[in-house]
Amino acid sequence: MLDPDLIRRTLELAAARGADLAELFVEDVRSSSASLDDGRVEELVSGRDRGAGIRVVVGERTGFAHTADLSAEGLAATARVAAASARGSAGGGRRVVLDGTARAHAAPVRTDPGTVGKADKVELLRRADEAARTGRAEVSQVAARYGDVRRRVLVANTDGVFVTDDLTKTSFSVSVVAKGDAGLQTGRHSVGRVAGFELFDVAAGGYDVEELARTAAARAIRKLDARPAPSGALPVVIAGGSGGVLFHEACGHGLEADLVDKGASVFAGRRGEQVASPLVTLVDDGTLVGEWGCFGIDDEGNLARRNVLIERGVLTDYLYDSQQARKAGRPGSGNGRRQSYRHLPMVRMTNTYITGGESDPADIIASTEFGVYVAQLGGGQVNTASGDFVFGMTEAYLIEGGVITEALRDGNLIGNGPAALAAIDAVGNDFSMGYPGTCGKDGQGVPVGMGTPTLRVPSLTVGGTAS
Amino acid sequence: MSGADLDDLAARLAERARPGEHLEVAVARGVSTSVKAYDGEVESFTSAESFGVGIRVLIERDGGLSQGFAHAGSFDPDVLEETLQDARDNAVFSEPDPFAGLAVPDGRIAVPQDLWRPELLATSTEAKIELALQLERATRSGHAAVKGVRSASYGDAASEVALASTAGVRASGRSTSCWLSVSCMAGNEAETHTGYGVAVGREPGALDVAEVAEEAITQAVRLIGARQVPSQRLALVLEPKLAATVLGIIGSMLCGDAVVKGRSPFADRLGQAIASPLLTLVDDPTDARSLGADAFDGEGLACRRNVLIDEGTLSGFLHNSYTARRAGTVSTASAVRSSRSLPGVGPQALAVAPGTTSYEQLLAGVDHGILVQSMAGLHSGVNTTSGDFSVGAEGLMIRNGALAEPVREVTIASTLPRLLLDLVGVGSEISWLPGGSGSAALVFGEVALSGS
Numbered sequence: 001m002l003d004p005d006l007i008r009r010t011l012e013l014a015a016a017r018g019a020d021l022a023e024l025f026v027e028d029v030r031s032s033s034a035s036l037d038d039g040r041v042e043e044l045v046s047g048r049d050r051g052a053g054i055r056v057v058v059g060e061r062t063g064f065a066h067t068a069d070l071s072a073e074g075l076a077a078t079a080r081v082a083a084a085s086a087r088g089s090a091g092g093g094r095r096v097v098l099d100g101t102a103r104a105h106a107a108p109v110r111t112d113p114g115t116v117g118k119a120d121k122v123e124l125l126r127r128a129d130e131a132a133r134t135g136r137a138e139v140s141q142v143a144a145r146y147g148d149v150r151r152r153v154l155v156a157n158t159d160g161v162f163v164t165d166d167l168t169k170t171s172f173s174v175s176v177v178a179k180g181d182a183g184l185q186t187g188r189h190s191v192g193r194v195a196g197f198e199l200f201d202v203a204a205g206g207y208d209v210e211e212l213a214r215t216a217a218a219r220a221i222r223k224l225d226a227r228p229a230p231s232g233a234l235p236v237v238i239a240g241g242s243g244g245v246l247f248h249e250a251c252g253h254g255l256e257a258d259l260v261d262k263g264a265s266v267f268a269g270r271r272g273e274q275v276a277s278p279l280v281t282l283v284d285d286g287t288l289v290g291e292w293g294c295f296g297i298d299d300e301g302n303l304a305r306r307n308v309l310i311e312r313g314v315l316t317d318y319l320y321d322s323q324q325a326r327k328a329g330r331p332g333s334g335n336g337r338r339q340s341y342r343h344l345p346m347v348r349m350t351n352t353y354i355t356g357g358e359s360d361p362a363d364i365i366a367s368t369e370f371g372v373y374v375a376q377l378g379g380g381q382v383n384t385a386s387g388d389f390v391f392g393m394t395e396a397y398l399i400e401g402g403v404i405t406e407a408l409r410d411g412n413l414i415g416n417g418p419a420a421l422a423a424i425d426a427v428g429n430d431f432s433m434g435y436p437g438t439c440g441k442d443g444q445g446v447p448v449g450m451g452t453p454t455l456r457v458p459s460l461t462v463g464g465t466a467s
Numbered sequence: 468m469s470g471a472d473l474d475d476l477a478a479r480l481a482e483r484a485r486p487g488e489h490l491e492v493a494v495a496r497g498v499s500t501s502v503k504a505y506d507g508e509v510e511s512f513t514s515a516e517s518f519g520v521g522i523r524v525l526i527e528r529d530g531g532l533s534q535g536f537a538h539a540g541s542f543d544p545d546v547l548e549e550t551l552q553d554a555r556d557n558a559v560f561s562e563p564d565p566f567a568g569l570a571v572p573d574g575r576i577a578v579p580q581d582l583w584r585p586e587l588l589a590t591s592t593e594a595k596i597e598l599a600l601q602l603e604r605a606t607r608s609g610h611a612a613v614k615g616v617r618s619a620s621y622g623d624a625a626s627e628v629a630l631a632s633t634a635g636v637r638a639s640g641r642s643t644s645c646w647l648s649v650s651c652m653a654g655n656e657a658e659t660h661t662g663y664g665v666a667v668g669r670e671p672g673a674l675d676v677a678e679v680a681e682e683a684i685t686q687a688v689r690l691i692g693a694r695q696v697p698s699q700r701l702a703l704v705l706e707p708k709l710a711a712t713v714l715g716i717i718g719s720m721l722c723g724d725a726v727v728k729g730r731s732p733f734a735d736r737l738g739q740a741i742a743s744p745l746l747t748l749v750d751d752p753t754d755a756r757s758l759g760a761d762a763f764d765g766e767g768l769a770c771r772r773n774v775l776i777d778e779g780t781l782s783g784f785l786h787n788s789y790t791a792r793r794a795g796t797v798s799t800a801s802a803v804r805s806s807r808s809l810p811g812v813g814p815q816a817l818a819v820a821p822g823t824t825s826y827e828q829l830l831a832g833v834d835h836g837i838l839v840q841s842m843a844g845l846h847s848g849v850n851t852t853s854g855d856f857s858v859g860a861e862g863l864m865i866r867n868g869a870l871a872e873p874v875r876e877v878t879i880a881s882t883l884p885r886l887l888l889d890l891v892g893v894g895s896e897i898s899w900l901p902g903g904s905g906s907a908a909l910v911f912g913e914v915a916l917s918g919s
Contacts, residue, residue: 034560034561037728038727038728040562040564041560041561041562042534042561042562042564042567043534043536043561043809044534044535044536044557044558044560044561045535045536045537045538045557045809046536046537046538046550046553046554046556046557047537047538047539047807048537048538048539048540048541048546048549048550048553049539049540050540050541051540051541060505060508060510061508061509061510061511061512062510062511062512063511063512064511064512064513064514065513065514065515066513066515066517067515067516068517068518068540068541069541081514082514085512085513085514086512087509087512118556118557118559118560119560121560122560122561140729141728141729141730177729177730177852179729183732183853183854184729184730184732184852184853184854185852185853186850186852186853223853229857229880231698231878231880231915231916231917232698232917232918232919233918233919259617262505262615262617263614263615263652263659264615264617264652264659264661266659342515342517344511344513378846378847378848379844379846379847380844380847381843381844381846381847381859382843383661383843383861385617385652385659385660385661386658386659386660386661386875388843388859388861388875388876389843389859390843390844390847390848390858390859390878391844391847392844392846392847392848409853409855410848410850410853410855410857411848411855411857411878411880412843412844412847412848412857412858412859412878413878414843414844414859414876414877414878414917415876416876442618461695461876461877461878461917461918461919462878462917463848463857463858463859463878463879463880463917464857464880464915464917465857465880465881465882465915467698467700467915
């Protein structure tokens with residue numbers, strides 16, 4: 001992406017006033033999307049964003065500057081600003097040695113979306129629109145979106161890291177509005193993978209957009225008769241897949257070393273302790289090929305890794321970026337990520353999931369006398385300091401006498417991370433990964449994956465209006 | 468490059484339109500800095516200059532216009548050329564739409580806005596760093612129960628934008644803004660609570676360090692001892708900041724895109740009573756008190772005052788030029804956008820008309836209620852199409868007109884249409900918030916609290 005000699009000179013300039021670490025992060029992102037709404041393909045958008053972020057670390061202080069100007073002059077000016085911002089003592093310059101060429105990583109892509117005609121992408125939208133509406137008079141509105149993005153990054157630093165990564169992601173989502181006597185309801189389905197246009201190659205195990213659209217439509221229509229969700233503490237059975245949001249919020253964020261270090265996590269100082277039910281083994285894995293949160297290297301040039309965070313209920317490790325790892329005097333865990341070259345990296349999750357258990361999902365439901373079955377989760381949010389977390393239910397049902405009965409209206413559930421984890425009393429054998437997510441932290445969004453088998457929490461507070 | 472050069476760049480690109488082609492170009496440039504302080508030291512200092520260009524192309528086809536858009540983060544001539552070609556190419560593949568088109572100047576004269584403060588650009592790096600350090604210190608040492616400051620930061624931005632189109636639009640503007648924010652933790656051995664403080668202004672002199680620290684400390688400290696309470700129905704009190712957030716959600720349901728595409732429960736309620744007569748809701752970007760104030764909207768039309776709810780009656784929706792044409796009306800100059808996006812629709816300075824009751828009097832009038840100070844899951848438990856509203860909440864019980872014990876791990880639920888009708892009190896003091904909206908404290912008669 002850049003001439004090695006220019007990279008070396010830029011790093012030397014950045015480190016000229018003294019630096020424990022100087023780093024150059026170069027990013028080139030090309031995106032294209034098409035969206036259909038109200039029966040019409042109405043937005044085709046292309047984006048191009050390219051730039052560099054230069055980070056200089058002196059002790060506990062980080063100087064950072066970024067630019068869209070990748071010329072020698074632009075990079076030199078940015079390196080000087082970053083160096084000045086880190087306020088190193090003058091004269092501590094160092095010689096930078098980089099291996100001849102960057103070590104290249106790339107995620108496999110069978111059909112580069114850049115080679116696929118826009119007409120083919122638009123055709124997916126039309127098929128989804130028609131499939132959602134056909135035979136369903138209740139469907140009053142359909143929106144569908146196709147998107148692909150290719151992100152190429154280069155990381156080089158004064159420790160000799162010199163690597164590149166090349167990720168292509170493709171995604172598709174459908175949102176349906178259904179209209180009934182009691183008003184409007186919504187249903188949504190989305191898929192996305194680190195992959196190319198083969199995402200839609202049904203013969204090769206890809207997704208059928210018509211099927212996705214029918215699923216979204218069915219979700220909206222089922223909710224037309226939904227009753228208000230109950231209000232109060234109840235057993236909650238969470239379906240496999242998107243239920244992984246529960247762990248992302250209930251403990252994932254609390255295991256990020258920066259929050260632990262600042263005393264902002266209920267899981268601080270608990271390594272080696274039983275923090276969850278013995279049924280729970282929690283893994284964060286950036287190496288899961290094709291999953292939404294995977295990569296070859298993180299945004300600091302460290303290899304993606306599989307990290308076991310909780311093993312049979314015992315807290316085994318936290319997640320680290322380079323800075324937190326240096327502070328703790330240990331190797332990083334490959335979790336230093338950033339939204340773009342305009343952002344500083346920090347500790348982030350990748351693909352977070354709990355491993356499969358032994359219960360038959362049908363038995364988990366059948367053994368629940370009265371409760372809520374959450375078939376699809378929306379997003380969530382956590383206060384890591386108190387451990388209180390919420391997640392949304394966008395498709396949920398009552399369980400009465402061990403049987404799934406009426407559909408429930410949308411709402412949030414609230415619980416406390418350590419309490420909910422400890423209480424989990426059933427984990428199914430039907431593990432699957434959920435929909436592609438975007439995780440927000442301190443104003444930065446990064447793509448993450450989540451997964452879980454069906455499981456039960458004996459008591460969560462359901463935020464409905466029915467008494 | 469000076470501001471005039473930005474105007475020229477937009478105009479020159481717009482002049483590249485071919486016969487039968489309509490072109491709109493938005494360009495933006497900005498500089499920004501941010502300082503984060505932690506534990507008495509600078510944790511990071513960030514400095515940046517950024518560029519943005521967004522090009523919208525509409526081509527005439529089959530009785531309508533088909534639209535394409537492309538954006539880039541550079542003014543490099545090769546990149547600009549590629550962006551224009553991408554936008555053209557995209558236009559070929561979207562469908563002709565009889566309502567598509569650029570905004571046409573409507574003769575309204577823009578109310579000039581003075582949004583640029585040279586004082587901000589003249590502020591030294593050292594002074595900015597000192598603000599962040601002061602904020603961290605003031606928060607850390609402001610109360611014995613404060614256990615730590617997760618982050619204290621100062622940030623600022625100075626940006627210039629220009630818009631030009633083949634429909635004759637020429638608009639430009641520049642603005643400065645800066646902010647302080649802090650997140651602190653307070654508690655004891657057994658529990659930790661979090662509080663946030665934030666302030667935004669056009670220049671550093673407008674920021675009050677002590678006030679921001681106090682806001683964060685108060686929020687965190689008053690939650691110490693918070694417990695889950697049993698499920699119950701009770702009144703809901705929102706202080707101005709959170710009230711504005713909830714009103715912002717209502718505002719989004721009154722936007723043209725949701726209305727013309729049948730995604731708003733209020734779509735066919737124009738002229739009807741949808742809220743308590745206590746509620747008058749106005750979006751007025753010409754009000755200089757709002758940080759969302761602006762002379763032009765995202766399509767270059769002069770910003771104007773729009774009344775959405777007038778003493779409880781739904782009196783209007785917000786429109787950009789597209790949603791207005793579809794709805795058979797005119798744009799309310801409510802196009803919102805960045806150079807990276809097509810113009811959407813949204814409020815810029817949404818505010819409630821103040822009532823006559825002070826905050827203290829409002830509280831005194833509540834026998835059994837909850838003052839909610841923060842909500843979680845606004846993105847996951849609120850559905851603006853179905854109207855469902857369910858959020859995680861922290862706050863204080865209100866008993867016999869006085870604040871009582873702290874509460875956590877509960878949810879508050881109702882529906883958005885119900886909340887509007889249940890409004891029973893509007894405070895007399897408006898606070899203007901970072902996003903541009905303004906509100907007074909609000910009291911809602913009854914919501915469902917879910918707890919133990």
